[in-house]
């Protein structure tokens with residue numbers, strides 16, 4: 001196994017300077033995902049207008065992979081539709097678990113994130129914020 | 144005589160294993176579980192090939208042999224911990240079950256709403272959650288001995304807590320995260336002066352040096368075989384006979400009964416009252432082998448080696464830039480916890496694993512302690528008597544790789 005595959009430039013950049021990251025107050029409308037085996041925790045929130053998701057932000061305590069993943073998530077999915085967000089969550093999670101191979105372009109940060117699938121112990125680190133996003137989307141359901 | 148480190152390492156074939164990346168392994172996760180010497184592995188095989196039968200049940204040759212070896216193991220373990228009688232040595236699946244046994248079989252019967260149980264902030268989850276379950280069922284209140292910044296327990300605060308209606312104190316002998324060796328003799332006598340009973344979690348203590356439950360006057364003491372060269376899934380609860388006698392059973396089933404009627408049953412004598420079902424027979428027998436192996440090396444030699452290697456590691460890690468070592472307790476066992484600036488312990492552990500180095504990263508089953516340290520997770524290196532200073536050097540060198548990859 002090659003560590004350079006796990007800790008690619010783009011992942012390290014997102015870890016060192018995570019985008020859309022801030023400390024949330026306890027009373028904000030975030031959803032949280034927690035990994036009890038390691039104690040990592042990530043919170044995600046945003047806004048929905050019509051079916052547009054915008055202003056996704058995260059508050060993540062965790063390893064390089066979980067922080068980079070949350071950062072990439074917020075950057076990539078803000079401005080898309082609720083439906084697109086859900087589809088992206090499924091695509092990435094299925095891809096990480098090897099159920100389906102997503103066709104991410106080579107330069108896409110999601111492609112870098114997908115290499116985590118070769119490190120089974122770290123898959124949950126990569127999916128954590130996406131789980132939180134999914135919970136948050138469930139709560140926004142306009143129906 | 145010099146410490147025969149090479150022969151000792153030869154006793155553990157797994158120590159010469161290589162990891163997937165081809166690096167020779169450096170096993171520094173001994174607080175999670177120790178490795179097993181060949182004599183122990185062989186003893187498991189011998190048991191199943193030559194002795195295997197259920198105990199206390201059959202009249203045949205193998206049943207007699209298995210029962211004799213099983214009860215012989217109990218005698219040997221009783222002698223090892225200084226128990227006055229083998230009847231006070233209960234076999235369990237490990238420390239976790241031993242503590243649950245006391246919480247349920249003693250706690251439920253003798254503690255009532257408003258009574259207090261004193262734990263410490265550095266306990267393993269297995270010495271917290273069973274008491275929370277008891278508290279929820281019975282209204283018992285939990286109090287925690289705080290920790291000083293050097294990683295030792297705040298004994299002043301402990302004395303103050305003992306002014307309350309405390310019925311039981313349950314604390315760890317040695318912290319699995321920080322390596323702190325707690326002054327259990329003092330902790331025990333203070334508890335007794337306050338009229339409280341005491342349970343010592345010696346999961347990380349006994350592997351590094353024998354304890355004498357009689358000299359310590361411990362009411363209960365728990366440990367696991369797998370952290371001292373023995374098998375997983377086997378452990379011990381020592382309890383004072385008078386306490387065990389008046390406790391209710393823990394689990395119900397075969398072995399633990401005297402007579403069974405349609406509506407009710409009567410209980411077997413000690414220790415069987417607490418040993419429902421077919422026990423881990425091989426576990427008990429082989430744990431005796433493990434203890435004999437450790438005694439063969441000598442606990443003085445074991446303690447010295449662990450102490451020397453840990454001391455060396457503390458000094459070497461203190462020189463690593465950006466590394467914070469947690470606590471500097473007056474007495475430290477074979478574990479130490481650290482964090483590195485700008486790095487999460489998981490990433491450290493993952494990267495050094497490529498160089499063959501096995502440490503633990505995470506909350507190490509001590510979330511309240513992590514809260515106290517203000518860190519969601521730590522990296523922990525833990526040593527046993529087969530570790531060497533050269534292995535510590537490899538650990539320290541591997542941290543450079545981590546920094547390189549993260550451009551720190």
Ligand SMILES: Cc1ncc(COP(=O)(O)O)c(C=O)c1O
Pocket residue numbers: 174175236237238239240267269270315317318319344346347367369378508
């Ligand atoms: C201090 C301490 N207590 C209790 C336990 C639980 O032991 P077991 O998992 O063998 O029941 C451990 C094991 O990690 C420990 O380190």
